[in-house]
Amino acid sequence: MESHESNDTDYRSWIPSYSELPMEIIQHIFRFLSFPDVQVAGKTCQRWREALFNTEFSKNSLIRFSKVCFSDRSPPAQDYIRSNRPFRNYYFEEVTFGPIKKIMSHIGNTAEEIVFDNVDVGDKQFCAIMSLLSKIRSITITRCSPLFMSGSFLDNTDDRLSLRLSFARIQHLSLKDNQYLSDAILLRITEMMHSINTLDLSGCHIAYHNAIQRRFYPNDVDVAPSESILTFKFIIRIIKMHHQNLRSLNLSNTLIGAPSLIALSDLGCKGLQLQNLGLANCRQLNNLSLQSFLKNQNKLLTLDLSGTICVNDNCIGVIVKNLPLLQELNISGCINITNNGSSLLGELKYLKNLNVSRCDGIQSEGFTHGVAAKPNATLLYLQMAHLQVSEEAIMLIAKNLPELRVLNLAHCLNGVTDEAVQCIIRNLRWLRDLSLVNCFRITDVALTGINISQLALVPNSQNSIDKLDQLSISSLADGNLLNDCNHSIKISLRSKAEEEIVRDTIRKKAMVATYEMNLIEECDVDGYSIKQLQGLRSLYLGGCNKISDVSLKYGLKFVELQKLSLSNCQQISLVGIEQMVHDCPSIKILDLSDCENINDKAIQSITINLTRLRALHINGCSQLTDHTLDAILVNCKNLQTLSIHRCPRIYTDIEDRLSEMSTLRDLKIDNLPNLDNACLLRLNKRLDY
Numbered sequence: 001m002e003s004h005e006s007n008d009t010d011y012r013s014w015i016p017s018y019s020e021l022p023m024e025i026i027q028h029i030f031r032f033l034s035f036p037d038v039q040v041a042g043k044t045c046q047r048w049r050e051a052l053f054n055t056e057f058s059k060n061s062l063i064r065f066s067k068v069c070f071s072d073r074s075p076p077a078q079d080y081i082r083s084n085r086p087f088r089n090y091y092f093e094e095v096t097f098g099p100i101k102k103i104m105s106h107i108g109n110t111a112e113e114i115v116f117d118n119v120d121v122g123d124k125q126f127c128a129i130m131s132l133l134s135k136i137r138s139i140t141i142t143r144c145s146p147l148f149m150s151g152s153f154l155d156n157t158d159d160r161l162s163l164r165l166s167f168a169r170i171q172h173l174s175l176k177d178n179q180y181l182s183d184a185i186l187l188r189i190t191e192m193m194h195s196i197n198t199l200d201l202s203g204c205h206i207a208y209h210n211a212i213q214r215r216f217y218p219n220d221v222d223v224a225p226s227e228s229i230l231t232f233k234f235i236i237r238i239i240k241m242h243h244q245n246l247r248s249l250n251l252s253n254t255l256i257g258a259p260s261l262i263a264l265s266d267l268g269c270k271g272l273q274l275q276n277l278g279l280a281n282c283r284q285l286n287n288l289s290l291q292s293f294l295k296n297q298n299k300l301l302t303l304d305l306s307g308t309i310c311v312n313d314n315c316i317g318v319i320v321k322n323l324p325l326l327q328e329l330n331i332s333g334c335i336n337i338t339n340n341g342s343s344l345l346g347e348l349k350y351l352k353n354l355n356v357s358r359c360d361g362i363q364s365e366g367f368t369h370g371v372a373a374k375p376n377a378t379l380l381y382l383q384m385a386h387l388q389v390s391e392e393a394i395m396l397i398a399k400n401l402p403e404l405r406v407l408n409l410a411h412c413l414n415g416v417t418d419e420a421v422q423c424i425i426r427n428l429r430w431l432r433d434l435s436l437v438n439c440f441r442i443t444d445v446a447l448t449g450i451n452i453s454q455l456a457l458v459p460n461s462q463n464s465i466d467k468l469d470q471l472s473i474s475s476l477a478d479g480n481l482l483n484d485c486n487h488s489i490k491i492s493l494r495s496k497a498e499e500e501i502v503r504d505t506i507r508k509k510a511m512v513a514t515y516e517m518n519l520i521e522e523c524d525v526d527g528y529s530i531k532q533l534q535g536l537r538s539l540y541l542g543g544c545n546k547i548s549d550v551s552l553k554y555g556l557k558f559v560e561l562q563k564l565s566l567s568n569c570q571q572i573s574l575v576g577i578e579q580m581v582h583d584c585p586s587i588k589i590l591d592l593s594d595c596e597n598i599n600d601k602a603i604q605s606i607t608i609n610l611t612r613l614r615a616l617h618i619n620g621c622s623q624l625t626d627h628t629l630d631a632i633l634v635n636c637k638n639l640q641t642l643s644i645h646r647c648p649r650i651y652t653d654i655e656d657r658l659s660e661m662s663t664l665r666d667l668k669i670d671n672l673p674n675l676d677n678a679c680l681l682r683l684n685k686r687l688d689y
């Protein structure tokens with residue numbers, strides 16, 4: 001009997017040890033976390049750290065080196081070479097390379113994807129780097145003018161031989177935004193690749209006109225590729241070489257016209273079957289050639305036609321009829337599309353991602369008769385910024401598209417109201433990103449669900465009077481009643497703007513009174529708080545100047561929120577910020593630009609509590625002083641971007657003060673005329689002179 005009691009005691013005192021969980025369970029838990037959360041979880045114990053070495057997480061991780069001098073002799077290369085984790089994806093942005101044979105050999109053991117973005121590298125050094133990357137399968141070279149400017153890149157036979165093994169495995173090639181790319185260079189690169197699956201030449205200076213091509217190639221027989229110009233003549237030749245394997249082609253932001261697209265259509269008849277096509281901002285295209293090409297590409301999954309003016313309702317009809325497998329469609333800025341064309345989009349059964357922003361011809365009917373005409377559980381991403389849609393249309397979208405993960409309603413001035421936002425919160429529980437930028441009609445009611453005008457007055461009590469001014473509620477309710485009934489006999493000498501300011505002040509006081517005096521239960525007000533969207537990761541409320549501290553204090557409670565914009569929200573202050581930073585601890589990007597009530601104490605609270613902060617924008621915050629710089633310097637251990645324009649009360653030499661921050665990469669400032677440009681360059685690039 002005594003032994004039995006002892007066992008019960010031991011059982012009751014047993015505490016589970018999460019460090020002893022099976023590795024499969026730990027890795028399964030990690031799949032539900034964002035990457036920053038996985039990194040933090042890996043610091044829990046040694047066993048959880050070992051889970052980070054799993055191939056699945058390493059494959060999706062991106063190692064980024066930005067604005068540094070990358071050399072075997074100095075950090076961060078010296079530090080990184082001690083790592084044993086097998087990462088596959090690397091990004092070099094605005095990097096200057098020194099002696100790097102040792103570190104690149106280490107990277108080359110596992111690297112499969114590499115990006116060179118605006119790096120300072122010559123052709124000899126580039127060949128030396130690539131010769132060490134034996135497993136590379138994807139390469140992106142963008143804005144690398146020094147590499148291609150001379151035109152002799154890979155002209156040497158020995159250089160091509162040294163790269164043949166590495167380039168033979170490459171399937172994804174991106175050379176976007178390179179103004180000095182030429183026919184000769186492109187041909188030398190692609191000839192070494194056995195099968196190209198993805199080709200991205202967006203933003204390159206491609207010559208399409210026959211007259212220009214005849215100038216450099218007067219004879220069509222056995223002509224050597226030019227080192228001075230990039231022509232579509234050689235691009236089509238390269239596409240022919242790889243058309244059996246080519247599945248993704250991006251010619252966005254180029255001058256491609258109808259004849260060139262017809263040439264691609266002919267290849268479609270000969271076996272070119274694309275799955276992803278980018279023709280964004282190709283303003284030389286016409287509707288007939290585009291329709292002809294799309295009719296031969298019935299396996300397309302992704303199509304980007306944003307800013308291509310020729311796209312109209314007839315083109316949408318061709319897309320709906322001939323591209324039944326389409327999953328992503330971007331037609332933002334296509335001003336010739338009307339409600340008739342938009343209504344057809346509801347027939348795309350597999351459409352997951354739709355962008356119709358800035359399509360001036362699309363209004364409410366385009367949605368009510370299109371993608372939102374009936375319940376649609378397929379559409380996950382909807383971008384519809386800068387559209388003239390009604391409140392009813394937005395509410396119908398919320399009801400019939402219950403699986404939405406991303407909803408962009410920025411600048412939808414008329415349709416986004418408190419009632420519309422309440423409908424979104426009620427129906428779209430899976431939202432991850434919500435943008436309400438410049439939707440200035442919404443108030444705290446939208447985010448908290450409390451309608452002040454419906455609150456019943458509570459009998460006066462000494463306690464309530466001592467706490468807050470109860471008259472703020474009654475004045476707002478009475479004001480609404482008088483306005484609605486048009487019975488007011490008072491004559492106001494204020495302007496409309498002044499009246500709105502007064503009403504905003506009363507509304508804010510009423511909301512605070514409501515919460516502080518616990519009137520919600522007594523009034524039994526039906527509503528939905530935005531905190532019910534527990535999975536929200538990005539929230540953009542810039543320009544919503546009726547949002548106050550009430551929303552920050554009682555509405556924004558998101559454990560996973562990473563991006564928050566409150567720019568031009570004039571009514572937020574220290575009171576709301578202090579509560580928000582505790583309720584939203586995962587914020588990485590915070591924009592408080594032009595929030596005039598933000599002071600040094602608010603920044604101090606932000607920098608102390610938001611330990612994951614990577615970017616902070618505090619432009620135009622006129623109350624900030626040098627104490628803000630002290631808080632940033634002492635507390636921000638991971639800050640990479642700081643934007644501090646138009647802060648007139650900060651007098652310190654900002655560059656000198658912040659140069660000690662090893663993590664800072666981008667400093668944006670404009671109010672110091674004596675700033676030494678050389679020092680700023682040194683700060684941004686982190687060069688060791």
